[in-house]
Each structure stands twice: as C-alpha cells, then as structure tokens.
Amino acid sequence: MSILVVGSLALDTIETPFGSIKESPGGSAVFIAAAASYFTSPVRVVGIVGGDFPKQALAFLEERNVDLEGLEVIESGKTFRWSGRYKYDLNERDTLSTELNVFEKFDPKIPPRHCRSRWVCLGNIDPVLQRRVLDQIEKPRAVICDTMNYWIDRKNEELKTTLKRIDILILNDSEARLLSREPNLIKAGRVIRGMGPSVVIIKKGEHGALLLTENTVFSAPAFPMENIFDPTGAGDSFAGGFVGWLARTDDLAVENLKRAVVYGSTLASFCVEKFGVEGLKDLTYLQIQDRVRQFHELSRFDED
Amino acid sequence: MSILVVGSLALDTIETPFGSIKESPGGSAVFIAAAASYFTSPVRVVGIVGGDFPKQALAFLEERNVDLEGLEVIESGKTFRWSGRYKYDLNERDTLSTELNVFEKFDPKIPPRHCRSRWVCLGNIDPVLQRRVLDQIEKPRAVICDTMNYWIDRKNEELKTTLKRIDILILNDSEARLLSREPNLIKAGRVIRGMGPSVVIIKKGEHGALLLTENTVFSAPAFPMENIFDPTGAGDSFAGGFVGWLARTDDLAVENLKRAVVYGSTLASFCVEKFGVEGLKDLTYLQIQDRVRQFHELSRFDED
Numbered sequence: 384m385s386i387l388v389v390g391s392l393a394l395d396t397i398e399t400p401f402g403s404i405k406e407s408p409g410g411s412a413v414f415i416a417a418a419a420s421y422f423t424s425p426v427r428v429v430g431i432v433g434g435d436f437p438k439q440a441l442a443f444l445e446e447r448n449v450d451l452e453g454l455e456v457i458e459s460g461k462t463f464r465w466s467g468r469y470k471y472d473l474n475e476r477d478t479l480s481t482e483l484n485v486f487e488k489f490d491p492k493i494p495p496r497h498c499r500s501r502w503v504c505l506g507n508i509d510p511v512l513q514r515r516v517l518d519q520i521e522k523p524r525a526v527i528c529d530t531m532n533y534w535i536d537r538k539n540e541e542l543k544t545t546l547k548r549i550d551i552l553i554l555n556d557s558e559a560r561l562l563s564r565e566p567n568l569i570k571a572g573r574v575i576r577g578m579g580p581s582v583v584i585i586k587k588g589e590h591g592a593l594l595l596t597e598n599t600v601f602s603a604p605a606f607p608m609e610n611i612f613d614p615t616g617a618g619d620s621f622a623g624g625f626v627g628w629l630a631r632t633d634d635l636a637v638e639n640l641k642r643a644v645v646y647g648s649t650l651a652s653f654c655v656e657k658f659g660v661e662g663l664k665d666l667t668y669l670q671i672q673d674r675v676r677q678f679h680e681l682s683r684f685d686e687d
Numbered sequence: 688m689s690i691l692v693v694g695s696l697a698l699d700t701i702e703t704p705f706g707s708i709k710e711s712p713g714g715s716a717v718f719i720a721a722a723a724s725y726f727t728s729p730v731r732v733v734g735i736v737g738g739d740f741p742k743q744a745l746a747f748l749e750e751r752n753v754d755l756e757g758l759e760v761i762e763s764g765k766t767f768r769w770s771g772r773y774k775y776d777l778n779e780r781d782t783l784s785t786e787l788n789v790f791e792k793f794d795p796k797i798p799p800r801h802c803r804s805r806w807v808c809l810g811n812i813d814p815v816l817q818r819r820v821l822d823q824i825e826k827p828r829a830v831i832c833d834t835m836n837y838w839i840d841r842k843n844e845e846l847k848t849t850l851k852r853i854d855i856l857i858l859n860d861s862e863a864r865l866l867s868r869e870p871n872l873i874k875a876g877r878v879i880r881g882m883g884p885s886v887v888i889i890k891k892g893e894h895g896a897l898l899l900t901e902n903t904v905f906s907a908p909a910f911p912m913e914n915i916f917d918p919t920g921a922g923d924s925f926a927g928g929f930v931g932w933l934a935r936t937d938d939l940a941v942e943n944l945k946r947a948v949v950y951g952s953t954l955a956s957f958c959v960e961k962f963g964v965e966g967l968k969d970l971t972y973l974q975i976q977d978r979v980r981q982f983h984e985l986s987r988f989d990e991d
C-alpha cells in the first residue's frame with residue numbers, strides 16, 4: 384500500500400534543557416516517511432534539499448525502503464534551516480530562525496508513477512503547495528494533512544480552500560483553537576470538520592490526542608515518558624505512524640482510526656526519546672507493538 | 688461505609704464567560720460531600736459557617752443524607768467568601784477576593800462518633816488543620832487529601848509534614864509541578880510519592896487525570912464536554928466521587944482505584960455543567976453509571 388509524503392526536509396538546530404544539536408537532518412517529510420516506513424512500503428517522498436543535505440540522512444531513508452525519486456536536489460543551493468529553543472517543560476518552543484533557502488522555490492512535482500499513490504500525507508507546508516500536490520494525484524484512498532499556526536495566521540483563506548479537499552486533518556490543540564476560533568476542543572473539532580475534513584485529530588502533546596469524527600470522540604492518552612529529550616518531529620512522527628497503520632490495514636473504519644491514533648502516538652513516543660530522527664532509527668515492529676500494548680494498558684479499566 | 692469530609696463551606700461569587708453568580712453556596716466540603724453522597728452513607732461534614740450561610744444549602748446536604756453534626760455554625764459570624772473570574776477558555780481563573788471570616792478561627796473538632804470514620808477526605812484547607820483532624824481519627828482505612836498552590840507556596844513545610852500521613856493525594860498538574868519542582872508529570876508523581884502518599888492523582892482539567900502508584904500509570908480521559916458553565920468545584924467533586932466509590936466498594940486494589948478515578952471524573956463532569964453545586968443536585972445513580980460507560984467507550988480501543 385503506497386504512501387506519498389510531501390513536506391519539508393530541513394537542517395534543524397535545536398536547544399533543549401538537556402542539550403543541543405546543530406544542523407540535524409529533519410523536516411516534516413523526513414519524520415513522516417521514517418515513521419510510516421515501519422508499516423508499509425513503498426513510502427515515497429516529494430521534497431527539496433540543497434547540496435548540503437547529508438548523504439547519510441538520505442541513505443537512512445533509502446535503507447528504510449523510502450523511495451526518493453521525487454526528491455529534488457539543488458546541488459548549488461542550501462537546504463531549508465530551522466532553529467528553535469524549547470522551554471523548561473518542553474511544552475513550548477521559540478523559533479529562533481528560519482531560512483527557507485531552496486524551499487522558497489519549492490514547486491512539488493509528483494513523478495508520474497507516484498500519481499496513483501493510494502495514501503497521501505501532506506506535511507506542514509504552504510497550503511497552496513499542498514493543493515498543487517493534490518492536483519497531480521489520481522483518486523487517493525485518503526488525504527491526510529498536517530498544518531500549523533504559521534499557515535493559519537498567514538494564509539488562512541488558502542488553508543481553508545485546501546481543507547475542502549482533505550479527508551483527515553491533524554493539528555495540535557492551540558492550532559485547533561486558532562483555526563476554529565473556539566476554545567472548547569470538542570466544539571473546535573466540529574467547526575473544523577465543517578471546513579472539509581471528515582476526521583479531525585487534535586494532538587495535545589503530553590496529554591495525548593483526540594480523534595473526532597461525525598459520531599465519535601476518542602481520547603488517546605500520551606505515553607508516560609520520563610525522559611523526553613527532543614520533541615522536534617513528534618507531530619510528524621505521529622502523522623507517519625498514523626498513515627502508516629492506515630496504509631498497512633487499508634481500513635478507514637472508526638475502530639481502526641482509533642488504532643491508527645495509538646500507532647501514531649507510539650511512533651511519536653519513540654521519536655522524542657532521542658535527538659532529531661535518531662529515535663526513529665533501528666526500531667523493530669515488535670518494539671512498536673509492545674508499546675501499543677502498553678498504551679492499551681495505560682487507559683484500560685473495567686467498569687465493574 | 689462512613690466518610691468524614693473536612694473542608695471549607697463558602698459563599699462563592701463567580702464570573703465566567705457564560706454568566707455570573709453571586710454568593711452561591713460552595714466550598715470544598717460541600718462539593719466533596721454532595722458528590723460522595725451518591726455512593727455511600729453516612730457522609731459526615733466537619734466545617735464552619737456563619738449565620739448567613741443559606742439554610743436551604745444545608746437542607747440540600749441533609750436531604751442527601753449528609754450528617755452535619757460536625758458543622759459549627761457561628762450565628763453572629765460571616766461565612767468564608769471567595770470570588771473569582773474565569774478566563775475565556777475556562778482553564779484559568781483569577782481570584783478576585785478572599786474573605787476568611789469565620790474560617791479564620793476554624794479549629795476542626797471531630798464529634799466523638801465520627802472519630803472512627805473509615806474513610807477520611809481532607810478538602811483543601813490549611814495543612815496544619817488537616818493534621819489536627821488526623822490527630823482525632825482512629826485508624827481510618829485511607830486518608831485522601833486535596834491541596835492547592837496556596838498552601839504549597841505559603842505553608843510548604845507544614846504541607847510536607849502533613850503529606851507523611853496521607854495515603855492518596857489529589858492535586859492538579861500545575862500544583863504537582865510546583866510541589867515537586869519537576870516539570871515532567873510522571874517524575875513529579877514519583878517525587879510526591881516520595882513525600883508520603885502511596886498514590887498520587889494528578890488532575891489535568893480538560894485533559895483528564897493521571898493515577899500514579901508504585902507500579903502503575905493510569906491515564907483517564909476527560910469527558911468531552913461542549914458546555915462547561917462553571918468549573919468551580921470540579922476538583923472537589925472529583926475527590927468526592929473518588930472517595931465515594933472507594934467507600935462503596937471498600938477496595939483499594941489498583942484496578943479499583945482506576946474505577947474510582949473514572950467515577951471522580953464523572954462527578955466532576957456533572958458539576959461543571961451548571962453553576963455552583965446545581966450540577967450535583969438531582970442526579971441518579973443510573974445517570975452516573977451511564978456516564979461511566981461513556982467514559983469507558985471514550986478511551987477504549989482494540990489492539991487488533
């Protein structure tokens with residue numbers, strides 16, 4: 384079951400209370416593809432990097448059977464760079480700098496043999512580009528989209544036009560409030576569902592995630608982590624695990640969407656245990672299933 | 688199975704984005720006793736009011752079989768008053784004023800026939816008074832205690848002395864971080880357990896609650912409420928539902944503690960649907976069980 388991932392590839396410079404890392408390979412497409420690669424293949428990436436993007440980071444994705452045919456490499460250009468600093472409790476971060484570099488001229492071109500990808504996962508990029516991707520895709524089973532406050536603030540109308548073509552939107556709690564102008568998350572989900580997506584997933588960081596469909600509210604806990612080293616990429620890893628599970632099972636029923644949320648949360652929990660994408664390296668499917676079982680135990684109770 | 692509740696009785700003046708209410712009967716003991724009264728009897732209250740505390744509020748408790756023998760009424764005095772304003776998203780509030788009045792001289796005296804109460808629930812009051820209550824009690828099955836930032840800030844050492852005698856501590860997430868000086872809630876729970884309580888429950892408002900024991904982390908979702916009118920008393924209603932269920936079942940096993948957390952969350956969800964204690968009036972046990980079933984559905988997923 385094929386997944387097409389479109390998003391950023393970046394060099395991240397990150398400071399957390401536990402240490403810092405400089406120009407670490409990241410970006411939404413990298414985290415999504417790495418997480419999804421544990422569930423299905425082919426996972427295909429469309430994105431853009433400069434000549435300075437480390438070859439070993441691409442080799443890592445290729446070892447995980449990620450198809451990089453759609454990756455544009457501008458040898459003379461510089462890769463998108465992001466730098467941020469996390470606060471004491473890791474729940475908030477300040478962006479210190481953003482250099483778009485080659486990303487500024489990114490115009491996603493989907494290789495012809497990728498146009499019939501069954502699952503499409505649009506990482507956090509300009510909603511105009513997200514739409515340009517969809518224009519090139521033939522009848523996907525579902526389009527999963529991530530967005531963030533940056534686009535909600537700066538390209539609100541464009542984002543709303545894109546949302547009409549999205550099946551499942553993933554965003555965090557503050558973004559859901561911002562987009563819906565509604566503080567209550569259950570109401571916010573309903574407002575956002577009215578904008579297009581039939582399914583809305585609200586990520587709440589250390590508090591887990593909510594799955595909202597027409598008739599269902601599902602509340603997934605967060606994995607109780609004592610040692611979170613770097614939250615960067617957690618949301619993208621969530622999206623990757625989520626779409627990976629859906630592609631593996633080819634099942635959009637609500638009960639399976641719930642499972643997909645738990646698999647997404649599981650991949651996010653592995654991601655934050657190490658710096659950058661290190662947490663998504665060298666996992667086994669057994670490890671993933673074992674943690675899903677722990678998730679199950681975490682929120683299970685018997686009524687009587 | 689008897690429960691002894693010691694805490695404040697107050698006249699609350701509350702502003703929320705949805706309306707306001709003036710001098711509404713409240714206080715930790717009122718909410719805890721009202722919530723617990725749906726599970727067991729006798730529920731006994733020890734507290735203090737002035738002559739201005741409405742007789743009908745006391746009549747409401749008596750109708751719910753709450754034993755008020757331990758309630759001191761100072762006819763010539765004024766009842767404790769609190770006034771607060773909730774912000775837009777109802778997650779934060781500002782205290783506008785606090786008038787201790789008769790509460791300033793509160794010295795809890797436990798009526799002799801209440802000294803053998805099996806369950807003791809200490810509402811949010813001065814930790815010195817909480818200890819004075821425990822000095823008068825003979826071998827309770829368990830002591831459940833609620834506290835808040837006010838005492839963590841102002842009577843830290845006294846609170847820590849009290850905590851050594853507490854079995855189950857209930858507090859909210861910001862209070863857990865403040866008391867433990869640890870931003871990670873799982874670690875915070877461990878630090879607080881090291882202070883005495885073998886069980887710590889961290890309430891997270893709209894994000895549910897965590898139950899932390901030596902070997903267990905249980906994550907309870909919050910009930911998905913679209914219409915929260917007044918969060919006042921939610922934490923106390925949680926404590927009341929929690930201790931009520933424990934008293935009803937007389938079972939401190941971890942699996943039953945989980946259920947107690949869900950019953951606590953359920954009573955809190957009823958509380959916030961109306962202003963003041965209105966949400967705890969005229970419930971039926973069937974309604975409560977029905978909502979517990981909805982809680983079960985909310986977080987349930989099948990692994991395969």
